[in-house]
Amino acid sequence: MIKSRRDSVSLYWTCASLAGLAFLAGCAAPPGDSPKSTGWIKDEVADSYVFGYPLVLMSVARDAAVGDSMGQAPVNTLRHAQTLPPVGAANPTTPSLDTLDSTGWLDVGAEPVIVSLPDSHGRYVDARALDMWTNVIWSTAAQIGPHAAGLKAQTIAFVGPGWQGDLPKGITRINVPTRNVWLTVRVQSSSPRDVVAVRRLQRAMRVAPLSAWSNTATAAAPAARAGGNPADVPSAATPAILVAGYDANAFFGRLAQALQDNPPEPVDPHALKTLSDLGVTPGGSAALPSGASDAIAAGLADGHDRVATAPSNLLTGNGWSWFGDGIGNYGPDYSLRAYAAFAQPGIGTRDDEVRATVAVDGDGRALNGANRYQIHFAPNQLPPTRGFWSITAYTKDGALGESAPAHLAVGDRNGLRRNRDGSVDVTVSAVRAKAANWLPVPRADFQLMMRLYAPKPEATDGSWAPPAVVRQ
Incomplete structure (x- = not known):
């Protein structure tokens, strides 16, 4: 039997919103009224942890992946996996044995970043781009026909908020709501003999900011970083493990900084007001309420549990579980978004x-x-x-x-x-x-x-x- 109970999620957040409105009404009480207890803090810390978890996780993953050290690559550069992952616990969680992946972190804050993908000549390729809240803002899924006949050559420009200008002809514009983008291109490889063909496709992929882009056929592709598995993290810990080790000040401090360039999509005034009540403002520091350490700790623990607990709108059947139609574009379903980021980072849409x-x-x-x-x-x-x-x-x-x-x-x-x-x-x-x-x-x-x-x-x-x- 397959089960899916989506209504409970929307009901939960509706109730949470009503509770938040009731709290805000309480703030307008006359000065002579008795002070509020700290009981509200636990719930708001937990709700805000679930809300902000994907952004914090993506921020940590970006910092771990961008650089010049082993296992890293500069921003606006693809890092190509050229071998399948070996056995052992040093690999990222549940590595794929079906594809060789090329990944990169794009910074569209100053200008668009252009990505060119070659014709795969019938080989299965899928590419996707996630904003910093793990919403899929672009993918090639719609281009894959009924028999997955491969990917056609194409050029895409990822354009950040507020940019105005002209793009070269023949380039598809994708608007990005956040400063950073996580780009993944996966090329199917059925055996070690495929590696030569896959590497040929990888060498034909190009990524560059608009100011460094040339659409002439003779332009040299910018340097790319070769490596093992592109999801590797330089330290022994995955981003999820690192985030799980943050105390409340570290988590909400990271969230405050990340919010400055990466506003939530869709914009949620209630969630942002709740963060403000907790002393968390975009671009600032986290000044959590004083004298409420127990409530903050309890809320953080509750948030940890909720992020790691499968929400009720997962599909289940015969002991298996998997994401259904809501995956990849979450809207206000913060529970599903946080769990997806925790359990299957980088997951795309249902297509x-x-x-x-x-x-x-x-x-x-x-x-x-x-x-x-x-x-x-x-x-x-x-x-x-x-x-x-x-x-x-x-x-x-x-x-x-x-x-x-x-x-x-x-x-x-x-x-x-x-x-x-x-x-x-x-x-x-x-x-x-x-x-x-x-x-x-x-x-x-x-x-x-x-x-x-x-x-x-x-x-x-x-x-x-x-x-x-x-x-x-």
């Missing part, structure tokens, strides 16, 4: 990608490599995509397991074998299986992620669900 995860079998027991499992796709229940799909196993912490062969996922571009009736059986086991579609897993507790690239509408509207992982 870009689906990442369904499962950590329990069909009977609700934790998946463990000591057991053998099977996933059976009926002929009419294969993952609905315009692109392709795959399943990858990870440790419970999201790393590629040391005991599993590196770079092995099961999917329709990895030599998938079908039964005579068109159905598909995937054998999930830590021990090598003679079955055609063997998915190796860690020997301890593990999780699976099913990726649908360019999914069809039924993948996110609740009419389809992945089959259960059945213990044998």
Whole structure:
């Protein structure tokens, strides 16, 4: 059974808004009235943490990725992954084994930044750009046809707030509500033999500010940074781990600074007024209420829990969970936005990608490599995509397991074998299986992620669900 309860989210924020209005009315009480208690602080700290979490996370991720150190690249430069990630916990969480990714952080504060992508000659490529609140402001999903025939050459200009001027002819303008943009271009690679072709496409990608751009055919492409996986962070900690370690002053101080160049979209006067009540103003410092350390700490802890808790409007079925139609453009659904940033950073819209995860079998027991499992796709229940799909196993912490062969996922571009009736059986086991579609897993507790690239509408509207992982 697939479940989705979206109404509860909007109701929650409506109630929160009414509560905020009641609080503001209380502020207008006559001076002779007794002072307010600090009870309101806990709730407002928690609400504001959920509201601001994506911006703080993106700010930390940008700072970790931009620079000249190992694992970094300068701003307005793409960093190209040229090898698939190795096994081990040093990788970013749940790394993909299907694509080689090129990523960059753009700064559109002074002038537009122009991005040129080459013709992929039929190879699956998807590109997307996220603003600093993790909303998808541009993607190539709409260009992918029913059979994912590749990406055509194109040039895009990302234009920041307030810029006025003319762009070169033939360039598509994309308005950006924030100063910074996270750009990702993913090129499908089905085997190590593909690397040469993928690198050729990567070398043809160009990124440059408008003032440094030339649209002549002989212009040399600006230097790009090659590397392992572009989501790597120079320190051992991921951005999510770093943010989780912030105390309230550090978190809200970072939020205050990031708000100066990255206003919320859509603009939410109530959320900004709540932050102001807490002493958090764009471009300033966080002057949290004095004498309320316990309430602030309790609100911060509540905020941590809410960000890491799946909201009720996730789709669920047969033990799997995945994001539905609201993903990528969140509006006032701050709970979904924060959880998506926490659980699946960089996730696109419903047309870009689906990442369904499962950590329990069909009977609700934790998946463990000591057991053998099977996933059976009926002929009419294969993952609905315009692109392709795959399943990858990870440790419970999201790393590629040391005991599993590196770079092995099961999917329709990895030599998938079908039964005579068109159905598909995937054998999930830590021990090598003679079955055609063997998915190796860690020997301890593990999780699976099913990726649908360019999914069809039924993948996110609740009419389809992945089959259960059945213990044998």
